[in-house]
Amino acid sequence: MRRMESLYSEIVVAGCGNPLFADDGFGPAVVERLKELELPENVTVVDAGLGGPHFIFTLLNPESTKTLIIVDIADFRGEPGELRWLSVDELPVGSYRDAHSWDLTEPLQVIKDDIKIRILACQKKYVSAPEMVIGITDEVQRSIPEAVSEILKEIGMNN
Template sequence: MKEMDKLYSEIVVAGCGNPLYADDGFGPAVVERLKGMELPKNVTVVDAGLGGPHFVFTLLNPESTKALIIVDIADFGGEPGELRWLTVDELPEGSYLDAHSWDLTEPLQCIKDDILIRVLVCQKKYVSAPEMDIGITDEVQRAIPGAVSEIIKEIRMNYGNA
């Protein structure tokens, strides 16, 4: 293994969002649960907060990173707390429509042929931004164990561990 490879995990799980804005804290809450579990050494779990697009891309190396799993809230018209897996191609054209107004579509499109990218989203009920409201709604809170389970299954299915 080259020295550079040691800096990058094969699998990166990034929880995006801000717990100060109600359901926007979903991604960080899922990551917090995952950090409390024993995961394989080839998995890095990070709370990317609101700086996800800038921070997460620094954790990836197309030569050694095999997968990026993004965990976030979204508004896809489902029931609050409903989970859904998306691929990069399923993200709305031209933008990644979440509470942060990120435009991740183009950079994710650029790396999707080298790194498997999966986005696990939870249908939000309420995001308070710009007003602070600490605490995830009950519906979204109940989705956290299911999200953790989905991520573990994704790691096992595609990489045979976890």
């Protein structure tokens, strides 16, 4: 049986977001698909939920963790459902916040020299917060299989 959420894996894939707020459920939905697959032992897949990247920092150890892949929605002025790989340097300070409005760009900047950080962002169409709307829009839903494929490529698995 494979480990799903062990500490300090070589590769950590973290889906961020909240399924109660429409497209914000993208990250957790991608993680659910990944958990259905047989992944290498050196990969940990985690639903980081609302605490998002702030929580992820507790799963990392520069001694053993080499890559962090964050899966989340974003607004990079693309078409709804469009996927884009972003680097930490492409996140302007203050642009990436978790549910508690903590600016996460700075802590990501701090660890980026020790751990390779890749952010797979999906252009949101609609985020309902603070109202609850369960269900991802069709455009973002359609990008989930492509996101899974992109992550498998990134971790060295060809599907």
